[in-house]
Amino acid sequence: MTEATLTQQEKKQKYNFNKLQKRLRRNVGNAIADFNMIEDGDKVMVCLSGGKDSYTLLDILLNLRLNAPIHFDIVAVNLDQKQPGFPEHILPDYLSKLGIEYKIVEENTYGIVKEKIPEGKTTCSLCSRLRRGILYRTATELGATKIALGHHRDDMLETLFLNMFYGGKLKAMPPKLLSDDGKQIVIRPLAYCKEKDIEKYSIAKEFPIIPCNLCGSQPNLQRQVVKEMLQTWDRQYPGRIETMFSAIQNVTPSHLCDPKLFNFKHLQQGELLSDIEGDIAFDKEDLPAIPLLAHDNDEAEFTDGEMISFKEVN
Numbered sequence: 268m269t270e271a272t273l274t275q276q277e278k279k280q281k282y283n284f285n286k287l288q289k290r291l292r293r294n295v296g297n298a299i300a301d302f303n304m305i306e307d308g309d310k311v312m313v314c315l316s317g318g319k320d321s322y323t324l325l326d327i328l329l330n331l332r333l334n335a336p337i338h339f340d341i342v343a344v345n346l347d348q349k350q351p352g353f354p355e356h357i358l359p360d361y362l363s364k365l366g367i368e369y370k371i372v373e374e375n376t377y378g379i380v381k382e383k384i385p386e387g388k389t390t391c392s393l394c395s396r397l398r399r400g401i402l403y404r405t406a407t408e409l410g411a412t413k414i415a416l417g418h419h420r421d422d423m424l425e426t427l428f429l430n431m432f433y434g435g436k437l438k439a440m441p442p443k444l445l446s447d448d449g450k451q452i453v454i455r456p457l458a459y460c461k462e463k464d465i466e467k468y469s470i471a472k473e474f475p476i477i478p479c480n481l482c483g484s485q486p487n488l489q490r491q492v493v494k495e496m497l498q499t500w501d502r503q504y505p506g507r508i509e510t511m512f513s514a515i516q517n518v519t520p521s522h523l524c525d526p527k528l529f530n531f532k533h534l535q536q537g538e539l540l541s542d543i544e545g546d547i548a549f550d551k552e553d554l555p556a557i558p559l560l561a562h563d564n565d566e567a568e569f570t571d572g573e574m575i576s577f578k579e580v581n
């Protein structure tokens with residue numbers, strides 16, 4: 268269909284989709300650059316579950332690679348956990364059509380989890396541990412230097428509040444992580460992407476989604492509660508989510524209470540602290556009336572092929 272034959276409605280849809288795609292690409296490009304997630308010569312193993320997040324991750328990374336200033340390879344990996352009703356053909360069909368390197372790993376973690384965890388108890392924690400081990404092993408077998416996961420900004424904030432409310436820890440989900448044995452680097456290139464954008468993108472691209480409730484596990488109720496809390500805040504106070512995400516990028520250890528992060532015990536008179544750690548003991552905090560918005564600049568425009576660095580990807 269040519270541009271001239273499109274209806275007004277179709278033109279609007281196309282315009283909105285292009286804007287959404289540019290925003291997602293820009294967010295991923297910025298996250299990759301800010302955390303040096305992908306380097307020249309890397310082989311990135313993209314973990315594909317069949318959900319909207321991992322499809323979007325693979326799609327955006329494949330596109331960024333076309334114009335990237337460096338060379339990196341991509342291999343898609345799906346773990347078939349042998350859950351009842353798992354549609355085995357969907358991902359191989361999709362990946363074959365894309366013509367990219369991929370591997371389907373078959374491991375009956377579903378059977379192990381069902382055998383070890385009593386009926387009615389939540390199975391996610393053992394299931395995740397098993398999955399992590401298998402994916403790390405697969406990355407080594409494939410010679411992958413980075414493991415890319417599809418977690419996004421909203422997952423990271425939900426984890427922050429879950430840890431705070433239920434775990435008594437100020438800890439979110441890192442955009443880049445070294446495994447405990449020091450052998451694997453896990454990256455989350457969607458760290459700056461909103462779940463709503465990913466959802467819209469996934470619908471527009473008609474990704475063949477595989478349902479995520481095949482294992483029959485109860486949904487994590489605590490995560491659900493936190494998700495609803497954040498969504499309510501977002502409706503009541505637009506911009507709050509962006510401000511909270513900015514907050515986890517602007518941390519002042521000397522103004523928290525963790526002696527492991529800041530040496531309160533040996534604080535000496537005459538010592539000079541950095542600007543952000545400065546003295547506000549007697550001042551009122553100067554807070555902006557309008558919340559700070561991070562990584563959400565819709566104004567920047569980008570044309571495919573103009574990329575100079577990851578940072579400039581739109």
Ligand code: SF4
Pocket residue numbers: 390391392394395479482483484
């Ligand atoms: S929802 Fe099911 S597949 Fe997902 S982590 Fe939990 S047990 Fe595993």
